[in-house]
Structure formats: C-alpha cells, structure tokens
Amino acid sequence: MKILVTGSQGRLGKVIVSALNNKYDIFSGTRKNADITNQTQLEQLFNREQFDTVIHCAALTDVNYCEHNQEETYNINVRGTENIARLCAIHGTRLIHMSSNYVFSGEASSPYTEEDKTGGSPNFYGKSKELAEEKVLEFCPDSVMLRISWLYGKEENDFVSWVINKARNGESIKVINDQLANPTNMHDIANQLPLFLDNKELSGIFHLINEGATNRYEMAKFILKCIHSDVPLIGVSSKNVEKLAIRPDYSVLLNKRLNDLGLNKMPDWENSLSNFIACHYNKISTTQSKRKI
Numbered sequence: 001m002k003i004l005v006t007g008s009q010g011r012l013g014k015v016i017v018s019a020l021n022n023k024y025d026i027f028s029g030t031r032k033n034a035d036i037t038n039q040t041q042l043e044q045l046f047n048r049e050q051f052d053t054v055i056h057c058a059a060l061t062d063v064n065y066c067e068h069n070q071e072e073t074y075n076i077n078v079r080g081t082e083n084i085a086r087l088c089a090i091h092g093t094r095l096i097h098m099s100s101n102y103v104f105s106g107e108a109s110s111p112y113t114e115e116d117k118t119g120g121s122p123n124f125y126g127k128s129k130e131l132a133e134e135k136v137l138e139f140c141p142d143s144v145m146l147r148i149s150w151l152y153g154k155e156e157n158d159f160v161s162w163v164i165n166k167a168r169n170g171e172s173i174k175v176i177n178d179q180l181a182n183p184t185n186m187h188d189i190a191n192q193l194p195l196f197l198d199n200k201e202l203s204g205i206f207h208l209i210n211e212g213a214t215n216r217y218e219m220a221k222f223i224l225k226c227i228h229s230d231v232p233l234i235g236v237s238s239k240n241v242e243k244l245a246i247r248p249d250y251s252v253l254l255n256k257r258l259n260d261l262g263l264n265k266m267p268d269w270e271n272s273l274s275n276f277i278a279c280h281y282n283k284i285s286t287t288q289s290k291r292k293i
C-alpha cells in the first residue's frame, strides 16, 4: 500500500512515518515536496505516485499563531485540506484526515462523542479544523476522520518535554488547572493506524484519544511524580492568564465509535504517559546522578 503522509516532518507525522515505514510504502510529504497549498505541485505528485491512501497531518497547529494569522491559517488548514481531499476524490485515494478536539465549542459537561455537533470553537485554529472537516466530508464522504487531542511523544516541543525540561533546570512550573482534555501519546495513535489502513470498510469520524481526561496541572503533577521531581508546581486559572487565543474549558472526547465496534485499544492516559516517560526519560534521571531532576 502506497501512502502519502502530509506534514511528515511535524510531531505526529514523524512518529507515524517511523511506526509505519516497515509495513507500508511511505512517501514523506513536506512543505518542499508536497505543499498542500500548491495545487500544481500536488496534482503532479498525485499523477506520478498514484497513492492508495493519504494520511493528512499537515496543518498550522500553533493556536496563538493561528489566532493572529487567520488568512494564512485558512489557506493551509482549510484550502490545503480541500486540495488534498479533491485530489483524493479524483484519484480514488483513501483519505485519513487528522482532526482535533478543538472543533467543539468546549461548553459541554460530558465527553464529546462522534455524534455531537461541532462548531463554536473559541479560537481560529479550532474553527479552521472544523471547516477542514467540512471540506473532507464534502469531497471524500468515505474518508476516515480521526479527532485527536493534546498530543505528546517526540521528546521535543510538547507539554511533557516542557515540564521535564523545567524540572531538570530546577525551575518552578505554573500551569492552567481549569481546562480539561485527553492527553494522548502519539505512539498510541500511530499504533492504531493499521486498523484503519487495513480495514477499508471503516469510514467516518472516529475519536482516537487515550482513555480518561485531566487538566494541565494534574498532568504536570503526574509527570513530576514519574520523574521524582519536587520542583514547585503552581496551578492557575485560565481566567487569570493573559492569553492570545482562548482554549476551550472542556474539550474531552470519548472513543465511542471504537468502543461500540469493540475495536478500542487505546490505553488510559496515565499508563501511557508513565510508560512513555520510563522509556524515553530514564536516561535523564540516571545520568543526573543523585540530584533530583
């Protein structure tokens, strides 16, 4: 199976490529060789490579940046996704689209399922992901749409590495304590992808998150416990933090469709996070001698 992974140099794209490379014929799409806003380049690529499937990870994902650069965000997240979806429709290529928990308003008080109505996101990134979903459904109604949330897992540039780096430097950590979502290990997402790749009868929206929900404060507390750090942790309300883009208070998802189909293999967030830290950060605690990290 020949697969184009768009945004393959991004956090999730990298993990997906390394997890699938052995079993599938992967084409790593980058801004250079597969700019999703460049229709001519994309058409030539699709004509040349005849992909069976596209895993569409490319997007602008910095929520604050998106808020202040809405035209660019629309161009990449919405028009770029439309370009990919249109070409998938023309070429009969299956599309697996990465979407977000931020497509919801965040005003619910129980976890969102695949049947819940999207819309009302408090930030432009979420709005753009919602509009992208509409484009995918318009052009590729048989696609797979995976809504994911609060990703970590590349040892760089995410919340887990941020907390660990702060702890290593002995700095106190201030984090928001009143916004709930599902921390999700990117490796768990990548490991679940063959299910969708190999079973073409699966289509439509699926929530794909580690089981259980928490806030950033509790997540940071858990991380510090895993690495035996006692740096001060301070919880703050999002209402008291000056923010460029508003995050939803409640963007918790439920893996309802996977559960209903008996296909849910996603571990709970605490198990997955403690295993991830044990595998990837062990070397830090042992090389930092007796000093607590």
Ligand SMILES: NC(=O)c1ccc[n+]([C@@H]2O[C@H](COP(=O)([O-])OP(=O)(O)OC[C@H]3O[C@@H](n4cnc5c(N)ncnc54)[C@H](OP(=O)(O)O)[C@@H]3O)[C@@H](O)[C@H]2O)c1
Residues within 6 Å of the ligand: 006, 007, 008, 009, 010, 011, 012, 013, 029, 030, 031, 034, 035, 036, 037, 056, 057, 058, 059, 060, 061, 062, 076, 080, 098, 099, 100, 101, 129, 148, 149, 150, 151, 152
């Ligand atoms: N991270 C999360 O917590 C999270 C949560 C929910 C959903 N998601 C979704 O999951 C997907 C992957 O997220 P991620 O965290 O891996 O994001 P990321 O690290 O920001 O990676 C996105 C990738 O897209 C590339 N890209 C941007 N514009 C492009 C263009 N015009 N053409 C081709 N590639 C382009 C970026 O390239 P450059 O590096 O050159 O800019 C980057 O490599 C996204 O669709 C995101 O919306 C992420």
